Amino acid sequence: MEFLEYNTDRKQLIIPEYGRHIHKMIAQINEIENRDERNKMAKAIIGVMGNLNPHLRDVPDFQHKLWDQLFIMSNFKLDVDSPFDKPEEEVLKARPERIPYPRSNQKYRFYGNNINEMISVAKEWENGEMKDGLVYTIANHMKKCFLNWNKDTVEDSLIFEHLNELSNGTLKVNEALLPLTESSEFLKARSKHGNGPRSNTHSAKNRNRNNKRGRY
Secondary structure: OOOOHHHHHHOOOOOOHHHHHHHHHHHHOOOOHHHHHHHHHHHHHHHHHHOOOOOOOOHHHHHHHHHHHHHOOOOOOOOOOOOOOOOOHHHHHHOOOOOOOOOOOOOOOHOOOHHHHHHHHHHHOOHHHHHHHHHHHHHHHHHHHHHHHHHOOHHHHHHHHHHHOOOOOOOOOOHHHHOOOHHHHHHHHHHHHHOOOOOHHHHHHHHHHHHHHOOO
């Protein structure tokens, strides 16, 4: 009488997508002493693996991927002739460097971190039309961000005050380029893209239509 074998008691699969039979076939290749026979069996297994994705099996890059996965499922112990370079175990198992979590102590968070970077770039530019245009664009973008997260209107003087504070008094909008874009234009664009306050007109029409319907 054969006892049931549970997957929890079996060896863990390296690439589960290929199933346990593919892993067993690869394990059997390692036991073959004849190298020519191992090469023949390896190509046969590559063909079976490719049959799982028949529309990709003849693509060169996909063939490279299959051979890499073949070596990976053999725990890099398989010794066969591959048409591609054998993947390095140390490279695949190496952990990526830890990415530091960005920390910002920005006072006006609704402007976003990009504003600080833009201001830093503008501070390094030489005075001229290009810098004036950049500073004006920064102030305009600050106004847009302010309206997205705060009130429905804002005075330009408040934006200039914040710009002066964030740039440590080094940036000022050229008066010849003023005024900034009207708040109504930003709000109109916001409503157009579905970010603004919803109108009650559509709801009122639905209510009137429902009221006119008879009750049954």
